[in-house]
Amino acid sequence: MTAPALYRTRIRHVRRTPVRHAFGYRGLSWFVDLDDLPRLPVWLRPFARFDGRDHFTGTTSLRAGLDAVLTGAGLDPTGRVTALLAPRAFGYVFNPLSLYWCHDDDGTVRCVVAEVHNTYGGRHPYVLFPDADGRAETDKVFYVSPFNPVEGRYTLRVPEPGERLAVSVTLHRAGHRPFVASVHGRRTPATATRVAGAVLRFPLAPQLVAARIRVQGVALWLRGLPVVPRPTTPSPSLEASR
Template identity: 30%
Template sequence: MEILYLICSVFSTLLASLALSLLLPFRVLLRRCFSPRASSSSLNEATTLYQGTVWHERRRPVQHSFRYQVRYALFDLDRGTHAPPDHYSADEARQITHTTGPVLLLTVPPSVGYEQNPLSVYYCYDVEGSTRHLKKCIAEVTNSPWGERVSFVFNPHSDQVAKALHVSPFMDMHGNWNIKTSDPGDKLTVAISVLHPQLGNYFNATLKAKKVRSSSLGSDHALFFWLMPHKVAVWIYWHALQLWWKKVGFVQHPRYASPTYKEEALIRDQKLQCCGANAMGLSADDVPQNRQFRWRDAKWPWS
């Protein structure tokens, strides 16, 4: 039943995206003709575009690596209403991180009716006088094909978080995520590695991107991100197929084998918070005392 649903979902998404893609030039033309100039200016001021490369490397139990080009948007959640739905608002992010300044959201926006976003990052700032500094971040991790999500607070300079989501059917739930990100400017970097009790540091994923000067794009961000989520999905499923071909063991979703995996992740993360600061050279103030783990369950028919 689940496989049949996945096949039907793929075909329905293809048909919907094809229809919306054919309509996209007309929508862009109408927007250029009738949208107020002030609206376009507001959109550009509230959104920064980035283009770069995502790189994945798995070292064990087999060697497997790949890279692909990706485009991201950085939304200023306080300056516009153009951020994609199904994410935190600026006030919600500030409440979760106990910050007082601006909130920026790095994400891949939906395109022609489809969304595929393995990782979104909220950059939460504090303001002191006329300056601001990046204090905390929120990671929002979504898995495929289940559409489950977990979000948690982390220290952007360097942090270690208990793995709290079944991201891939070729990875178990053991181990921790090492995560860090730069303050987004002309360039940005997000790096994640998986530290496993048996396999060691066996997986790395890195996003490196540069700011795109959007003056030539006007308000046509829909063209800039055309089919970007679809390309991400193709890479996810294509490389899952390659791992299966290389005979990497398939890991069943933990809700069947260990229904309490969320509680277990919380316990492991509490131990990290108690013991991990000294090991990583962090002060107690740098380690979030409450990760604010929040899960979103799978939708039908995966639930």
């Protein structure tokens, strides 16, 4: 089992075209073992609760939801899974990107599931097979931003975090890179004292993340960036991305 840990993160978004726009903010992510989720003291549970309803189909446990994704991609769902995600706080959760590292029996990372959430309540899992440097590619098939069409290809760097966290997502389209997002952070043990300190420093963390993203969206709209309507058809069925 992997002991739960916290990452105080620095998140940065850079939009290069058709309008240049960049912003960054600080956040908080948890690194957990999906089969041994943190058991917090009662007084801390309102600030950090992991709930299967917030991921995948939202109809079962977090681990069962992931196993269904792996099975749907033709993969054996057994094995240890570590995850980087944000918990529910005071009944609200927002995970723009949740990552799951699926291991073989010898501890080797077999694949990574990148679960993308948008601000409309939608979510989509990409099954990735990163190389030794944690790099993988996949086609964009899920509507995320109202200013980006569902086209192009992602390059992701998703090495399993250790003492430091370094994740990035780059969108490629027609010979250029219109969007890049990155998350960096340093690991700290998720003891009750550390969690309490993080809560004091980042109160209502998921609410703040969602609010910041919406504020930046309004700023782009005021600058004249055209809105791309949401697709009327659902995302295509899941396929593993090698």
